[in-house]
Amino acid sequence: MESKDDLQIALRSLRNVRRMARRLQRVPVDCLRVNGSDIADAEYVTEWLGIVLCRVCGQQDVSMPPFEAGAAPVAQFRWFIQKAARQAGAIRRAIFWGRVSKALFAEKAWEGLDSAETFLGSFLSENVYRERRRMQ
Numbered sequence: 412m413e414s415k416d417d418l419q420i421a422l423r424s425l426r427n428v429r430r431m432a433r434r435l436q437r438v439p440v441d442c443l444r445v446n447g448s449d450i451a452d453a454e455y456v457t458e459w460l461g462i463v464l465c466r467v468c469g470q471q472d473v474s475m476p477p478f479e480a481g482a483a484p485v486a487q488f489r490w491f492i493q494k495a496a497r498q499a500g501a502i503r504r505a506i507f508w509g510r511v512s513k514a515l516f517a518e519k520a521w522e523g524l525d526s527a528e529t530f531l532g533s534f535l536s537e538n539v540y541r542e543r544r545r546m547q
Contacts, residue, residue: 418517422506424524428460429499431531435492435539444538445488452530453491459523460498467519468505473497495527 461472475494479486502520505511 417521418513421517421521421524424521424528425499425503425506428456428524428527428531429496429503431528431535432492432496432499435531435535436489436496438539440485442539443485443488445484447484449534449538450484450487450491452534453488453495456527456530457491457494457498459526460495460502463520463523464498464502464505467516468502468511470501470505470510473501495531499527 464470465472473494475490475497478490482490506513506516
C-alpha cells in the first residue's frame with residue numbers, strides 16, 4: 412500500500428508544479444522580482460523535470476523556441492517557467508496514457524518533483540508582488 416501512497420504524493424507534487432508554473436506564466440512582468448539566482452533555480456527546476464521526463468518516462472524533452480542568452484532576466488525566467496509547465500504537462504500525460512509505470516514513477520520521480528515544487532512555492536510566496544507597481 413505504501414507504493415500507492417507514494418504515487419499519490421508524486422502525482423500531487425506534479426499537479427502542484429504544473430499549476431504553479433502556469434500561474435507564474437500569467438503574472439505580469441511588473442509584478443516579478445527576478446535576479447540571477449532565481450534564473451539559475453528555474454533552470455534547475457527544468458533540469459529535474461527533464462530528467463524525470465527523459466529517464467523515468469522515456470520521452471524526448473519538450474520543444475521550445477530558442478533561448479536568448481542576452482535577454483532580460485524576466486524574459487529568461489519566463490522561458491524556463493514556460494518549459495517547466497510544458498514538461499510537467501508532458502509527464503502528466505505520459506502517466507495518464509500509461510506510457511510509464513506508475514510504480515516506477517513513484518519510486519524514481521519524487522526527488523525531482525519535490526525539488527521543483529519547493530522552489531516554485533517559495534518563489535511564488537517571496538518574489539511575486541501582490542499589486543502592480545504604478546508607473547508615474
